[in-house]
Amino acid sequence: MTRLNRHATSPRGPSPLPDDVTIARRKNAVRVWFEGLRDRICSEFERIEDELQGTHRDKAPGRFERQTWKRERDPSGGDRGGGTMALMRGRVFEKVGVNVSTVSGEFSPEFRANIPGTAEDPRYFASGISLVAHMRSPKVPAVHMNTRYIVTTRAWFGGGSDLTPMVPHEPDRKDFHAALRAACDAHDPGYYSRFKEWCDEYFFLPHRGEVRGAGGIFYDYLDGGEFDRDFAFTRAVGEAFVDVYPKLVRRHMNEPWTVAERNHQLARRGRYVEFNLLHDRGTKFGLMTGGNVEAILMSLPPEACWP
C-alpha cells in the first residue's frame, strides 16, 4: 500500500475489473489461500518448537494463540471486516506474529491520491497475510513476509519477504534469495531482479545509511492482466517462504550463542524498530487508517536495545 513506484510499471495493466460475481469469487479465493497459508506456517513453526535440542530446550515448546478482531461497523451498519492475530512466544521463536486480515471500507481523501483506482470511488477491499519472526537465537535470522490482494476500481497483488540476519551469513542469504528467485522465474524472467531491487530500496534506513538485512523481494501493484497468473505468483511467494525459512531456522537453532552475540542481536533489533516506526509505510498506513494497533505493532521485537 505504497506510492506508485517506478518498479511497478506493468507492460499490460491496469486491467478493468470483471463482473461482481467474479470479483467476489476472487476475494474469497485469496482470503481462503491466506488463511490456509497461515495454518501451514503456524503448524511448521510449532514443529520447529518441538524439535529444539539446543539452548532453551528446558522450556516448554511454544504454541500459537489466536485472537480474532473485528473493525467497527461503518455509519450505515456495514461490516468492515477484521482479522485474526496468531502470536507465539516460544523457545525458538521468541516472538512471532502471523496475522491475516480481510477488511473493506472507504479511503479518506488524503489517502486516495496515492492509491490507484480510488479517485472515482473511495471504496476498497484488502485481504492479506503478514508475518514477522524475532528469534531467541542471534544465530537464526529474523524474517518478514507479507502478501496481499487489494481491490478498488482496480485490483492488484503486493507483498514480499525479506531476511534480517543478526550477523551476515552467506549461505542463508543465498538460499533465501534462491527460493524467492525460483518463485519469480517460474512466472516472469524479469520479476526477480526488479522485485529484489525494489526490496533493497524499500528496506533501507536513510538516517543510518544501512539496509535492513539481507534483502529479499518486494512487489506492489501487480496487475499483469490475468488474475489467475498473478494469484499463482503470490501463492508461489508464500510457498517459497514456507519452504526455505524453516530450513534456515533448523540450520542454526541448535547452535550455542554468547551473551555478546545476544547483545548484538538486541542492538540490531533496535534498527528494526527504527525502520518500522520511522519508515515502514504499512505501519504508518495501518495506524493512520485506524487498523488494529496490536496487530500492526506485532512486528516490533519483544526486546531491543540502543547501546
Add this chain to the structure above:
Amino acid sequence: MTRLNRHATSPRGPSPLPDDVTIARRKNAVRVWFEGLRDRICSEFERIEDELQGTHRDKAPGRFERQTWKRERDPSGGDRGGGTMALMRGRVFEKVGVNVSTVSGEFSPEFRANIPGTAEDPRYFASGISLVAHMRSPKVPAVHMNTRYIVTTRAWFGGGSDLTPMVPHEPDRKDFHAALRAACDAHDPGYYSRFKEWCDEYFFLPHRGEVRGAGGIFYDYLDGGEFDRDFAFTRAVGEAFVDVYPKLVRRHMNEPWTVAERNHQLARRGRYVEFNLLHDRGTKFGLMTGGNVEAILMSLPPEACWP
C-alpha cells in the same frame, strides 16, 4: 521546530530583528547559557550517582563522557556548527544524554513553509540543549527537557520539559508541575495553562489513545517582543528543571523494586520509542535535515520491550 500552533499566538510578536551586532551577542549569550546549564546538570547527576544507597550500589558511579561533533561545511566552505553529546550510563541513570548544539545553515524548500521567517531568506541559526534520562529504577520517572533559540529573519525561543513516570505517582507529578508553574507564573500569568495544554497535546500517542506521561510544559515561537524577557523565561525553565528533577530522583532512587516493576518499565519504554519515532517532530526534523544521528537518537531507551 514545529508547525505554527494555536497555542503560539503572541499578543506582541513577531518583533523585527535588531542590528547584527546585537543579534550576534544574543546568539552567543544563549549558547553560553545552554552550555553552562549542561555543566550544572551533568555535575548534579554525577552527584546523584555518588549518593546511591539502594540497588546497584555495588556498581561504580557513572560519569558523563563527552563527544563533540561538527557538521560538514557548506559548499562555500562556511562553518555550519556542531555540538557536544554528553552521555552517562550510570547506576542510577541507566542512560542519560545531555546534548548541546549550535548550528546554522539554510533550510531546504520543503521545510521553509513551516518555519517562520524563512520565506524571504532560508538561513537559520539554532542553539539549544536537549536532555533525556532513562533510569534504572522503575520507581524513578524518566524525563525530557529541551530549550532552544532559533533565528531566521525572526527569532524565538522554544522548549519545555515533561515527566514520564513508570507508574503514576501523584506527589511527583504535583512537584514537577509546581516547579514549572512557578517558572511560568513569574513571567506571565497565562503561560502555565497554555504551555501545559500544549504539552498534553504534543506528547500524545494517537494510536494508543495515551498521553506519554505526567506532562509538563511545551512552548514554541516564543517572541514576546523583548529578548531579555523571553530569554529570562527560558533560563527559568532550565532552573526549574535542575531544581526539581534531582529531588524526584533522590526521593525514589533507594527504594527497592521487583522484576515485574522492571518489566513494566521496559514496556512503558516501548511506548517512549513509539512516540519518538512515530510522532516527535524534533526527531524527524533532525533526521531529515541531516543532523547527528547518534545525538538525535540518544533519546531512545537503553532497553525496551513489546511484551
